[in-house]
Amino acid sequence: MPKAVRVRQTGGPEALELVDVDVPAPGEGEIAVDVQAAGVNYIDTYHRSGMYPMETPFGIGLEGAGVVTAVGSGVTDHAVGDRVSWYSVQGSYAEKLVLPAASAIPVPDGVPADTAAALLLQGVTAHYLVTSTYAVQEGDPILVHAAAGGVGLLLVQLAKARGARVLATVSTPEKEELAREAGADEVVRYDNFEQAANEFTNGEGMAAVYDGVGKTTFDGSLASVRRRGFLVLFGASSGAVPPVDPQRLNAQGSIYLTRPTSRDYSSPEEVRWRTSELFDAVLAGKLSVRIGGRYPLSEARKAHEDLQGRRTTGKLLLIP
Known part of the structure; x- marks a missing residue:
């Protein structure tokens, strides 16, 4: 059986x-x-x-x-x-x-089965995060947490393809090397990312922070977002974020906080668009899985x- x-x-x-x-x-x-x-x-x-x-x-x-x-x-x-x-x-x-x-x-022909299995859920997630949740623009400063993880490596590559400047967080030297290979402009550890974000943007803050870590990074992520910027909380690998007082978003500068999920970005038309772009990028050698x-x-x-x-x-x- x-x-x-x-x-x-x-x-x-x-x-x-x-x-x-x-x-x-x-x-x-x-x-x-x-x-x-x-x-x-x-x-x-x-x-x-x-x-x-x-x-x-x-x-x-x-x-x-x-x-x-x-x-x-x-x-x-x-x-x-x-x-x-x-x-x-x-x-x-x-x-x-x-x-x-x-x-x-x-x-498609030319895409191995293991690559296809490794790409779709995390690839579609990374795609909607940078195209739809917050549409990354040329020159945007972006912070990507856990940049050597499955979603993180794809996020860095897709954000760079859209012209972003990417600051990445990782936990080890090996992961730092992977994040840099993916295209991150700067890579730091979690214990100093808030200060690094301030320096990376000359005090202005990030256009968007992509946070899949959650509990241990949330406060620093919020503090790293610029006025009217986006904090995109898409995961909680360190644990769930406690309830948030909306006044904190006000105090930080009218911040947008969102907790997206793939089902809201996966109409049949969107799935065709997102998966087609992902497979095309792999076949063109522009996206490494x-x-x-x-x-x-x-x-x-x-x-x-x-x-x-x-x-x-x-x-x-x-x-x-």
């Missing part, structure tokens, strides 16, 4: 169990795929821990790439043998998967431990 990772009771990484599963034939509007790679994302840890409540038991993982093995009735956009990817299908930590055909995105670790399905727990322990760079994949 095919195997998949399931969560019977929410909790720590030990809640991830590799089990045998029945995979039904695809129904109307569905396709079946052999999963070649599944992406590991921070949102998976929120599901596993119960931070984002889900009815148990449940399959975990949202993202992957593979080959179509069967199509259900009414499916005309995909055929057996097609290479596809997806980033919003629960239960993607699996050897085989049935998913809505509408959620499957064709993978770093895969920081590959784990067998049986080591999903270790992948989560490494991700939450901030011992990783780039994207983590599970390989069935």
Whole structure:
């Protein structure tokens, strides 16, 4: 029988169990795929821990790439043998998967399956952050936290492609090197980023701060934003941010604070636009996708431990 990772009771990484599963034939509007790679994302840890409540038991993982093995009735956009990817299908930590055909995105020739699986969720996130949440302009000073992570490396590259000046935060010399390779203009540690942001902008503050760290960086991030600038809180790897008094936004200079999520930036038209631009950039050699670790399905727990322990760079994949 095919195997998949399931969560019977929410909790720590030990809640991830590799089990045998029945995979039904695809129904109307569905396709079946052999999963070649599944992406590991921070949102998976929120599901596993119960931070984002889900009815148990449940399959975990949202993202992957593979080959179509069967199509259900009414499916005309995909055929057996097609290479596809997806980033919003629960239960993607699996050897085989049935998913809505509408959620499957064709993978262009020249893009390997592992690159496709590593790119979509974090790539679409980085894309909407710099094009739609705050549309980065030529010359904008931008602060990117956790710049050597999966989203961070893509954010730096996409912001630079739009002409931004990027200040990046990282925790180690190895991560600093990766952030600089991605194009960051300056790279600093977390303990002095607020002062660095002030110096980087000659006291004016950042046009936008992209903060996926949360609790430990929020106050400094807020203090680093210029008048009428944007604080984009898109994650909480260090923990949830406590309730915020709106008067703090007033005092800092009419700051815009937003907490975006991909479902609000993922209409069918937007998905086509965003994924097309991302794949085109990869094929043109203008966007590098770093895969920081590959784990067998049986080591999903270790992948989560490494991700939450901030011992990783780039994207983590599970390989069935």
